[in-house]
Amino acid sequence: MSEESPFNIKHASEAAYVEPSGVLDQLNLHPSAVSFIRDNKRILQVTGVVIVVMVVSISLYKSYRQTRLENGASNLSISMEGEGDTKTEALKHVATEFSGTPSALWADTELGHIAMKDGKYEQAAKQYQIVRDTIKDSNPMYGLLTFGIAQANEAGKKYAVSSAMYSELKAVVGYKDEGYLGMARVLEAQNEKQKALAVYEEYLGTFLGENVNERAKLMIQEKITRLRVQE
Numbered sequence: 001m002s003e004e005s006p007f008n009i010k011h012a013s014e015a016a017y018v019e020p021s022g023v024l025d026q027l028n029l030h031p032s033a034v035s036f037i038r039d040n041k042r043i044l045q046v047t048g049v050v051i052v053v054m055v056v057s058i059s060l061y062k063s064y065r066q067t068r069l070e071n072g073a074s075n076l077s078i079s080m081e082g083e084g085d086t087k088t089e090a091l092k093h094v095a096t097e098f099s100g101t102p103s104a105l106w107a108d109t110e111l112g113h114i115a116m117k118d119g120k121y122e123q124a125a126k127q128y129q130i131v132r133d134t135i136k137d138s139n140p141m142y143g144l145l146t147f148g149i150a151q152a153n154e155a156g157k158k159y160a161v162s163s164a165m166y167s168e169l170k171a172v173v174g175y176k177d178e179g180y181l182g183m184a185r186v187l188e189a190q191n192e193k194q195k196a197l198a199v200y201e202e203y204l205g206t207f208l209g210e211n212v213n214e215r216a217k218l219m220i221q222e223k224i225t226r227l228r229v230q231e
Contacts, residue, residue, distance in 0.1 A: 068098065069101055069102075071098070072101040072103030073102075075090075075098065075103065076091075076094050076103040076107055078090065079091050079093070079094055080110070087114070088111065088114060091107040091108075091110055091111050091114075092107070092111065094107035095107040095111070108127065108130065108131045109128070109131055109141065109144070109145065109148070111127055112124045112127035112128045112145075112148055112152075113148075115127055116148070116151070116152055121152045121155045121156035124148065124152040125148075125152035125153050125158075128145045128148040128149045128152060129145075131145055137172075142172065143174055143175040146172065146175070147165075147169060147175060149161075149165045150178075150182055151182075153165065154182065154185075154186055159190050163183055163186045163187065166179050166183035167183055170183070176206065180199060180200075183199050187199060193227050197224060197227040200223050200224045201224060204217065204220045204224065207220075
């Protein structure tokens, strides 16, 4: 038996060597999947880059948005501490610089309050209306702004618009009382006593159940009695 030479051993090792088949083959993927990936490698690479860019962009936008919200809230807080024209200009800055944020909505609303306090009722009503037009009726500020529009028009003796706003308030959660009382009050101011009486009676009919505000109920009953006496 001839002794095995180093050459034969080397030749056997080379014959046994198999070239690596690639990462895809080592993942035990189905041949059709491997073929698809290889045929569309460029497209898949581009798609991967796009996805990464989108994820990074969304993350950066969220960070930017959060910073903007925080800066808006900080600027609003500072502006609310001002007085007179300084406060007005600061609020206008917040409304413009941080447009689209809750801080801007509150700044615009506060500008309406300032106009109301200064007796500029038409300006106040317009300001409240502008803000209300930018939000949905499900927004918690919707009722507040509707109430502001109603009050501003009532103060400016624009009773038709005011009455319509108060009527709308009756269906807004948390503003039912303001809606009924405001509507009846406007009708009384127009000497529409019969219509005002009907509103008070409708309002009284909503006082049902155990959690009734007896004081408010008594007040409405007194108003009804007073109007009936005047008939």
